[in-house]
Amino acid sequence: MAPTRPSVDYLTETLPSVVPPIFDQAQGTTANHRKNIVQLRKIQEKCAEITEKTPKGEKLVGERAFSTLFIDMVNRILPVKKGVGVADRIVKFVAGYVTYITEQDAEDDTMTSRFVAKLLKHLLAGMEAKDKNVRFRVTLLVASLINGLGEVDDDMYQLLRHCLIERSRDKEAVVRVQAAVGLAKLQSGEDEDDLEEGQEPLSQILLDLLRYDPAVEVRRAAVYNLPTAPETLPHLLARTRDVDPILRRTVFMGSLGAAHLPDARVLSIAQRENVVQNGLGDRDPTVRKAAAAMLGGWLDQADGDVLQLLGRFDVVSSNVAEDALISVLVTRPEVFDNIEMEDAWWASLTPEKAFLARVFTEYCVNNNKTNRLEEVMPVVTALAFKIQDEYNKLVGLSTDEDEDKVTEQAFIVGELLRVAINLDYADEIGRRKMFQLAREMISQGSLPETLIPRCMDVLSKITDGERDLIRLIVDVVTELRVGDGDVETQEPATPSRSTLGSPSRPTRAPAPSDDPEARKREALIDYRCLLICTSLLERVNSPWQDNTVFHGLLHDVIIPAVRNKEELALRDQGLICLGLCCMIDQNMATDTFVLFMQQMNAAGDDDELRGKVMKIVLDLLMVHDIATLVAKTMSVDAVPALLSHMLQQDVPEVLGVAVEGVAKLMLAGMVTDATVLQHLVLLYFHADTADNQPLRQCLSYFLPVYCYSSSENQLRMLEVFPLVFANFAQNEEEEDATPVAQIGLMMVDWLDPHKAVERPGAVVDLNVHLDLAITIFKLIMTEEGRDTRKTLTSYLGKLNLPDSAETDAWRPKAVLALINALKEKQPLSDAVSRNSLSKFQVSLLKLYPELEGYDEETFRAEGAEREDTKELWGFIDDVEEIEEAPEARTRRGSRAPSRSRRTASMSVDPTSDSDAAPVSRNRKPRPETVAEETEDDESEDVEGLLDSD
Template sequence: MAPRQQRRATLSYLSDVLPTALPPIFDQAQGTTANHRKNIVQLRKIQDKCAGVTEETPKGIKLVGERAFNALFIDMVNRVLPVKKGVAVADRIVKFVASYVAYTTEQDSASEDEDDGTSSRFVSKLLRHLLSGMEAKDKNVRFRVTLMTVSLINGLGEIDLLARARDKESAVRIQAALGLAKLQSGEDEDDLEEGQESLAEVLLDLLRYDPAGEVRRAALYNLPRTPATLAVILARTRDVDPILRRTVYQGSLSAAGLPDARVLTIAQREEVVRNGLGDRDPSVRKAAAAMLGGWLDQAEGNLVEFLTRFDVVSSEVAEDALLSIFVTRSEVFEHVEFGDEWWNELTPEKAFLARVFSEHCIANKDEVRLEETMPVVTALAFKIQDEYNNLVTLTVEGNEDVQDQVFIVGELLRLAITLDYADEIGRRKMFQLSREMIAQPNLPESLIPRCLDVLSKISNGERDLIRLIVDVVTELREGDGEIELSEAPTPSRSTYGGPSSPSRRESRVDPNDPEAVMRAALIDLRCLLICISLLERVNTPLQDNSVFHGLLPDLIIPAVRNKDEPALRDQGLVCLGLCCMIDEKMASNSFGLFIQQLTAADDELKVKVVQVIFDLLMIHDIDSLIVKTMPADRVVELVRHMLVQDAPEVQAAACEGVAKLMLAGMIQDETVLQSLVLLYFSPETADNQPLRQCLTYFLPVYCYSSPLNQRRMLDIFGDTFAMLSQLREEFEDATDLLPLSQMGLMMVDWLDPHKAVERDGAVPDHAIHLDLAIELVKGLLTESSREVRKTLVGFLGKLNLPESFETDAWKTKAAFQLIGAVKQKRPLPDTMSRNALSRFEASLVKRYPELEGYDEEVFRGEGAEHEETQELFGFIDDVEDMVESPEKPGRRSSRAPASRRGSSVAPSERSDASEGEATPVRRRAPPRPETVEEETEEEEEEESDVDGMLGTDDE
């Protein structure tokens, strides 16, 4: 009787309480959205009570409570459907219903009772009712039904798809992304609770962070192009997936996806062009070129209008974009014309277009097209003169368009280099114009190299060019403007360190007149810039150009000594370095000065000094270069000192210089190579991207280019890996330091003989990975850290072992004997490592027939005749002593035999240099030049030192 009493009480709830419980809730919900959450929770409690009311029938259990609740709920909804659009109370009820459906569905989804289908049946009943009203005659009913249906679908879809967007299966995440894309159009940001992610933000997260390329592509396909999403889409031009990168250019940035490129900022346009045209994948480059073609169509085929999409004055990619158009749109290139009206009012875009067009014709050897379109030399010279006069006028007036005018003149000068100077009249006019421009004290610095290029093009050799520039420099410094070439300084009048230098300098400037001193310094700085531009364009030794010798004591050496004007001193050192590039004797005398600047100069100047030092080492014979400065065996110490400079930019410049020397085979020291490897992995260089990028290219290229280089990398493998393991311990929490296993695998990959390049008759060293295996197994015997041993044994499975005919049988036996020693004396602690070692041992036996029937006693007996065998068993026998007194965990035992630090084949042949310290953290002072006196505070002694470094005998 008890159940019947409970059932009747519940049935009475449906008839007495329920009809009066729902209307107040809907009445409150239509007034304000502030109470929706409270009423949703209350309505859910009512639904749960109703769901518990059931009735047993012969056909089964009847859900009378659910039916009563659903019917009353639908009755409440029906009261809203005829209300016309725009009534706020009806809109709040629609929002309330959608929120309740989402809430009740979410509650059932979180419930552990998977069989509970109360909410599913409720939602199904409600949707069927709403769908039946889609064809209603009343337009208000159709509107409300459609609005409520969309709201319900959005709410339901969001709940399920948000969870699926983070599913572990990529295929599920793809479908979730497609579903979210369809739902986001109906999402109202005003409905979002505080801190709740919108669907667009979920798609953006998938596009940015999802590890699967196909998921990122699905998000990209369905992401709308808005200012908020555009930046994320542009970032995908550097995605690791080439298909996604291509899709960005073919879809999001195409003419259809982006009707006007000007919605992007100039910086964004240049970034996408740079990334697209510079992509390593040909299909991406093709898509980027097609995008640029679309931009040209948006400009109606006008190349000048197309160039306005870029900042041609400072752009680095505008030229690549224009050349891409010339290649992909050949008809545009064929129709380019430069009539007389073109040159009347030049703009930066017009001058840029003419110059790039001319260089493109020369690159494609299309002289006919160049002659048809370009003006004659005389006409161009007069145009350059007019534009330069306009520049002078704008400078005097202080106009803001000065930079544009400087750019126009510079582009015209670059255009002048491409023309034919068979016309003598035009050649003389251009020569005279360039000569007069470079002699102007107020000529912008950026135009000095341009004038030098023109003069270099039309001069009768480097000797005449040097005489001309000496004449110009003399005019600027003397200020009379009447000096002829014959009056230029010669060795007979002013030689290195000659007595005429101080007197001439004193005659130019009154030291008591600060303004005169400043004017003289500015003129000297201008003259140094001209000399630097000259020296960058000549290769003739200074001994063959005696007219230039007078500038050394009069201009360059005083600038190097100058302590009052740092800019003058910096340019003087650069100029001196360029002189040393073409004069070996001067380079030998001046090398010590540049070494001193490694400690005396500021960081910006140190970069130039380091570049000068490495350029001199590359160009001149190293022994002859340093003979007056230091012993030959201290060059390596000098190089390593430059590698550990504190300034990142100096360190990067030194790294680039060392890489060039090592690739050229001019430095072969293993400690330098070890320093580069440690620099590459050190967390201290994580933010030094130029250094990391240089080493990312250098290390694999260096190893793959020569078997001897791979052998050097093998020789430092053991010690370097030990240092890396210590580095890993010291920077245990560093996020910029790679895992030890990853660093080791990179070194193993650099030693892969299959990746070595066969060139110049060099045959890859196929046995190098077998030698590495011997090195790794020795490490298992000497290493005390479990983690390091586990890492070492993991490398064995990554080795490419040679065939039996490609290696010495001694090496295979040595590796097999060492594996047996590990199992006997230093067994590995974990099962995974033991299995890895056993698999490697089995692969040795399978590959090398000589290991079948291997007898240790016979192999040991060979030691009487082979020194290598004696060293091997001596190493194995010493392992017992190391086990009895182990070192601290994680540290390599200091009692390891000498063969552990060298090659496993011939340890005695290794250089002791590899045992030196190579950690990039330590700092060392530069080697002291033997021929240079110790610096003092007295200026006279310093100047005499500089004279000793720079001075050479007259020839």
């Protein structure tokens, strides 16, 4: 018999009782979803058989009843917030059901298509709901349904696209995440050629979410769903520097992994090196591990050949390849064990092979794997002959050859020399051969400058101490100058017997000085000699008095080069040599310090020379006792003025050098002047230094570390706080100026005593923020600008005050006296500031119970006994009472005139007392006037010092 067709009563009596239990089971576990989906489909088909005939046609009452009930079940989870498991399982159930029925019936204008269209329209209507939970659930459902929708008409697609784009701009991050997932699914089927005019491609919207969305969850969703394609790669690579470590790790494991990037060569060499540098240099260990796994995948793509992997980096001019190779040797021990360097391997060296040999050697030495090193590397004699062959090839390359070939061959020789440094020279024959080779090479005028330090390292390893090395180099330099580069090799020194004595006798008379070609040739030889001397001085530390043999070169080569005014390169290198000499000899440094000061002043427009001399001066101040160093040049009290003068350079590169050197001096405690610190703070926040990345990076590390290292440094920063704040508050309206509120917050954080490092023998001063409160109230009472006073008041809530037992009774009383005076004489004009002040006062009274019996007259009477109390009440009494109504107070009308020179707006008075606050608004000195006067005074002192003989 044919099955009985269900009646209309089924929709009202049976259907409401069979559908809800299915959803009830589905919300408990996903294990029964498949069974319930099949059962629900049968119910839908049964309902579809129920129709009603009308004059206009057949009415699908069964389909409508089922769709209405299904949507009612879905509506019940829409207000549920994120993270509720029962609602998440219903979302999976609905998405699975739509996918199942679409696969069963993929035709158009059917029961399935009508049901899906009605459900989707209902969900899209909820995209604009006010409830954020509803918007989240609707967007989640839509994103989950997209893969199972099959084909949709153009109108529905455009509506779906428009709604998801709108939700990608939702104020809630969880909604934007689901919108990004949905857009990524739609993007796979989008053809940009079919877009209407003005429509933005979905790929561009996802890239914008990846680049600009402030929520890390949204950026993660974009990374997870963006394909690895040429147009998206640059943006994905930029996420290797994202602030979120999970996102950085995802890029290395996902987008740059072997599954998504089957061949690393789709990246340029610069991109590969940038990725490896960012990954292996990351501070998070999980990110470094992911980057190492990525490199392992790149090695697999190269069939496990290390040389092929190195060929994908620029081993000649980059240090990233070394980090990559070491990472592979650590994470893939089998690669390290399988490295073999037979005679045939050495027969045809390439830059990659030489690089591998050098890194392998250093890795073995650093990890105590000397047995493995002896198994792989040739003996010293064989390596010396190989270095000689490669160097002969380098010499044989004419100057007309391709410059890249010359560079690569020089790189090979340099890597082999670095290998030679780490070998064992117990074999006397090999030691003699290597010594002879290194000495001959450093004596050759054709030796590239980059190889001079490498030869010096080999000679330093072989010779018997610094004295023998110095005598050897003196001999080589003398032969170069006298013999025009033609030298005769002497018997190499042995550890037990040194043949290095006095310099060789001249074999050729010097060329006439009136011959231009001869003078040019002599200058080139002298320049090479200076390079050799520089390389030597960088590697010796023995006192100057122990190496009198070098004194001849000082007077014959270095000093004449410093005095040379025709060959600028010769003069610059001579100054560097002289500076290195002074580094190891304090007496010479004391005698020569005035020379460097004069050279720094005489550099004129030669910024490169000024930077070099400034490095020398700052290094000498760091190495030697400052009082002894400057004894013959200036007084010790003039050193801060000298450093302040250095910090007023106009050239960014030179200014960066000065800032780095001065920061080191202050961090080491060798300079403690508050004026110098004030210059550094002003430079850090000033808009003119925004593009000077070396300066900003140096100071972003120095300033917090300096303050947190000791309470004395925090008190010094507190001393400069009012002057720094006043400077930027007065110039806040200038273009590109750093907001003064941000500046103050950073300084308040630097002054937090609870962040100071506890060191043995040092006591942390917990009163710094309480002293800062006194300073802030003084500034509020002497400031005219309403916005500035509001900014200062906002800092009160950020102060970390000490407990009552950790401070004396005077400081809380002083703060309370200032609060009362502020309310009486200078009342705040806006409600926000008044609320901040009231909250601070309440917390102050609660924290310090002794303030309950505070009496102003008693506290004022203490002024006769305590100088600080007398000064406080003198300040309060001198502050004028406000006369006009608070609404009439406006921001200070007159602004500091703009300057073309940065130093004028950032100069400060080195003699000013930060505690001597202005006594009234009418008598407060203009900061720009103080700056101009200070700059003139400092300039006169320093210029006179530099001009002195």
